[in-house]
Amino acid sequence: MDKIDRKIVNILQKNARASLKDLSKECFISSPAIAARISKLERSGVIKGYQATINLEKIDFHVKAFIQVQLEPHQKKEFYPYVQQIPNVIECNCVTGDFSEVMEVVFPSTTDLDNFINDIQQRFGKTSTQIVFSTSVNHRGVQLSEPTEKE
Amino acid sequence: MDKIDRKIVNILQKNARASLKDLSKECFISSPAIAARISKLERSGVIKGYQATINLEKIDFHVKAFIQVQLEPHQKKEFYPYVQQIPNVIECNCVTGDFSEVMEVVFPSTTDLDNFINDIQQRFGKTSTQIVFSTSVNHRGVQLSEPTEKE
């Protein structure tokens, strides 16, 4: 992970479809060198994948929310496969605090959200939901700083 | 947004670097047709962009957390530009409930997180933080279902 790798990662986080040629211009090395670095970053697991970012409104998912769930320890092994399987759950984390899980979910309407929450409550336990009004920072990567001592 | 567009969106959400050729095979139409559809999806704002997904651990961001912030209405216009500018804030939403904002943040260490929280508290107000232990669903897109009535 040197300076050039960080630059590649930064660019690909902003535009995953950037061509090797573009990257080679930005980084001042040849495109085969870029290709080699990218495949190394992929193999080593630094780059996990590439995903198109979709405007959820445009595909009729108008409601985004955070659902917190209280879970007994033994319920996790049932909960995880369940949420992984639901396409509306776009992120799920185990966290500190009264509620052990925080899910980020999207649904076409509040009715669909309500149905889902009822299902969760029936299967697992108490929930607390925060509905999103607006998003000031859309999910993004962390831009790596240019000067880093550590090689 | 017909069946083919949904298929394209689904594929690009899973692999934003998929080639037109791959897409054309999956969708059974020619690559110029795919190219035309993609640029239409981009122009119409359905596809907002393409981002590489990075393994945060591998780039030494070991701590992920959700920070909730209590904000007076007038503070928003100061808060938004502030959080947008901090690379550690990877998502920020205005939500219902006692705390008006929910931020998702990443930091190298809990010390860095603590410093940030102190800064937020000093600038804005009361916070509540949940530290992430583990992630069962990494941030992902919504996979669109094949059969949809609406054209």
Place this chain on the structure above:
DNA sequence: TTTTGCGGTCGATTTTGTCCACTTGAATTA
């Protein structure tokens, strides 16, 4: 001082993407 190997360049080749002319079929209008 050799040797080894990583990381790079350059140019040839192959693959991919783009452009253009032409086609088809559904909806619109004379």
Place this chain on the structure above:
DNA sequence: TAATTCAAGTGGACAAAATCGACCGCAAAA
């Protein structure tokens, strides 16, 4: 109904980008 228009495809020619292989240079290890 027949003519027109337009959106959305196709296929082939061309341009651009990615990949491959031969080779180079340097730094660390033998």
